[in-house]
Amino acid sequence: xxxxxxxxxxxTRSGFGAGMAELGRKNPDVVALCADLxxxxxxxxxxxxxxxxxxxxxxxxxNMIGVAAGxxxxxxxxxATTFANFGSSRVYDQIRQAxxxxxxxxxxxxxxxxxxxxxxxATHQVLEDIGMMKSxxxxxxxxxxxxxxxxxxxxxxxDYEGPVYLRFGRPVVPNFTPADQPFxxxxxxxxxxxxxxxxxxxxxxxxxxxxxxxxxxEQGIDAEIINIHTIxxxxxxxxxxxxxxxGCAVTAEEHQMNGGLGDSVAQVLSLNHPAPLEMVAVNDSFxxxxxxxxxxxxxxxxxxSIVAKALAVIQRKK
Amino acid sequence: xxxTDLEKVASQVRRDIVRMVHGVASGHPGGSLGCTDLxxxxxxxxxxxxxxxxxxxxxxxxGSGEDMFFLSNGHIxxxxxxxxxxxxxxxxxxxxxxxxxxxxxxxxxxxAEHLPGIRIASGSLGQGLSAAAGAAYxxxxxxxxxxxxxxMGDGEQQEGQIWEAASFIPHxxxxxxxxxxxxxxxxxxxxxxxxxxxxxxxxxxxxxxxxVLHMDGNDLTDVAATLKKAKQASGKGSPICIIMKTEMxxxxxxxxxxxKWHGTAPNNEQLAAALAQLDETLGDY
Numbered sequence: 029x030x031x032x033x034x035x036x037x038x039x040t041r042s043g044f045g046a047g048m049a050e051l052g053r054k055n056p057d058v059v060a061l062c063a064d065l066x067x068x069x070x071x072x073x074x075x076x077x078x079x080x081x082x083x084x085x086x087x088x089x090x091n092m093i094g095v096a097a098g099x100x101x102x103x104x105x106x107x108a109t110t111f112a113n114f115g116s117s118r119v120y121d122q123i124r125q126a127x128x129x130x131x132x133x134x135x136x137x138x139x140x141x142x143x144x145x146x147x148x149x150a151t152h153q154v155l156e157d158i159g160m161m162k163s164x165x166x167x168x169x170x171x172x173x174x175x176x177x178x179x180x181x182x183x184x185x186x187d188y189e190g191p192v193y194l195r196f197g198r199p200v201v202p203n204f205t206p207a208d209q210p211f212x213x214x215x216x217x218x219x220x221x222x223x224x225x226x227x228x229x230x231x232x233x234x235x236x237x238x239x240x241x242x243x244x245x246e247q248g249i250d251a252e253i254i255n256i257h258t259i260x261x262x263x264x265x266x267x268x269x270x271x272x273x274x275g276c277a278v279t280a281e282e283h284q285m286n287g288g289l290g291d292s293v294a295q296v297l298s299l300n301h302p303a304p305l306e307m308v309a310v311n312d313s314f315x316x317x318x319x320x321x322x323x324x325x326x327x328x329x330x331x332x333s334i335v336a337k338a339l340a341v342i343q344r345k346k
Numbered sequence: 347x348x349x350t351d352l353e354k355v356a357s358q359v360r361r362d363i364v365r366m367v368h369g370v371a372s373g374h375p376g377g378s379l380g381c382t383d384l385x386x387x388x389x390x391x392x393x394x395x396x397x398x399x400x401x402x403x404x405x406x407x408x409g410s411g412e413d414m415f416f417l418s419n420g421h422i423x424x425x426x427x428x429x430x431x432x433x434x435x436x437x438x439x440x441x442x443x444x445x446x447x448x449x450x451x452x453x454x455x456x457x458a459e460h461l462p463g464i465r466i467a468s469g470s471l472g473q474g475l476s477a478a479a480g481a482a483y484x485x486x487x488x489x490x491x492x493x494x495x496x497x498m499g500d501g502e503q504q505e506g507q508i509w510e511a512a513s514f515i516p517h518x519x520x521x522x523x524x525x526x527x528x529x530x531x532x533x534x535x536x537x538x539x540x541x542x543x544x545x546x547x548x549x550x551x552x553x554x555x556x557x558v559l560h561m562d563g564n565d566l567t568d569v570a571a572t573l574k575k576a577k578q579a580s581g582k583g584s585p586i587c588i589i590m591k592t593e594m595x596x597x598x599x600x601x602x603x604x605x606k607w608h609g610t611a612p613n614n615e616q617l618a619a620a621l622a623q624l625d626e627t628l629g630d631y
Contacts, residue, residue, distance in 0.1 A: 059487070080487070081487070083483065083518070085514060086510075086513070086514070086517075088510035088511075088513065088514065090472075090473075090476070090506070090507040090510055091476045091479070091507055091510035091511045091513075091514050092476075093476070094473050094474075094475075094476020094477045094479070094480060094507070094511065095476050095477075095479050095480035095483060095511075095514065096480060097466060097476075097477050097480055098466070098476065098477040098478060098479060098480020098481040098482075098483070098484065099480040099481070099483060099484045099487075100480075100484075101407065101408055101409055101414075101465060101480070101481050101484055102408055102409070102410055102481070102484030102485065102487070102488045102490070103408060103488075104484055104487065104488075106480075121470050122473060122476075122507070124470075125467050125468070125469065125470045125473060126466060126467065126473055126476070126477055129456065129457075129458065129467045130456075130457045130458075130466045130467045131457060131458070132466070
């Protein structure tokens, strides 16, 4: 098992803020919009250095999405930011018509996705956004795993022409991605090569998958661990290449089972190479108030859950 | 263009509208007929549009260096398509494909088929003013002095997003934006003040920080004078909203004074009766 180390734990939203700060300096077309959540989105540096390129929209997310779509006409690259719930489910029709169907170069960048938003509870813990966004034709959906990867993804999407949904979160998590690792949209990253089971993880669950890999080694199981930071377009080639080798898979994500990464992987497998699959995800339930760690434990989004599913799926191999 | 010439174009556009809707037995003639005079006035007179050496219009998605128009109430696509075609953005013959399979003239305006003149999809109501705000903001950032126009329906004023945009635009001093509300008092389920009363829209926009003008949207002379006044009022710190009184179905007597022709196509006899009231001035498509 390959060893991954980190010097500090950092929040992915700060990776977004750092990416925006860099974009502000190097790309004069980048414009930031926010719906009254500047500090939560870590936009302080961008705003301080580029006040004329920041558009405060107030608590009016639907208008923010429309304004972003209109801004693209003059060649500007709008980054529309808010909490994941308010940047997806609240404004789904606006994203569908003004951004996706109209093919506008809008970057919807959202923080506080999933259970790890914590104490605010289920009203704010969106667990359906990946499903909603990946259903839209032409929409790119990205869910990076740590600070460095979120920063790199933020910078990369500015150079990509087309609508993007970039999802990140609030808690601090191990920052293990090399700072100089370039971000390639749609290109999965093999973190550990293995032969017994494929673990496809996204977002905060990537580190949990690495922890699970170590626990599996203790049981003599050699897991292949792959970071699927881009859910759409999905790296089908990497998924199939791994499954040809291992013959079974576990997916892990901070999202509903319905519509999430697991669904996408299941589609690839059943259409190309049917193989046993288990999913670590929230099972048709809303979240609740609690600390991020308590919630991840209660809803089974942990390394231990990944281990249990891996052992189960290996049993299902013929 | 002289107002007598604008009248001729308007008459032909109204013929196009009823023929297009009849041709596919679906679509929205009422609001289209009501807004014909405004769109003809904008595209044939008021708007500064990009043209080539031969003075033909050239469509540029960016809209930089020219005025831009956004149709928020996308269901009145027939009038927009006819005016765009008659102005030269695409062949007039293409109007015959309206709402048919493989057409660039979708039921509601869209960009996916690359129809010249359309910059964003509209149809799901309440969204156009926000897009226009973004375009106007972009012009400010790019230091382009041109104007952005946006037409909305009065029933559409019931959408919450309109009022998000109505707050945003004056707050950001987008004084390069001129919005119109097509105040015909009708919507699908009946008179607007019965379905969900908008109250005094002029006072509402004023309270939100807009400069509000009123005009008779079916009087070409009043439209020209009010558009001139609106342009003069632009660039002075406030956006402009024109409450435009129109008659749904204007120009076809049996389509007027009712909401019944909001989204209904005429049959053969009704088409003949409508065309008998509208001069063919530029040649039917």
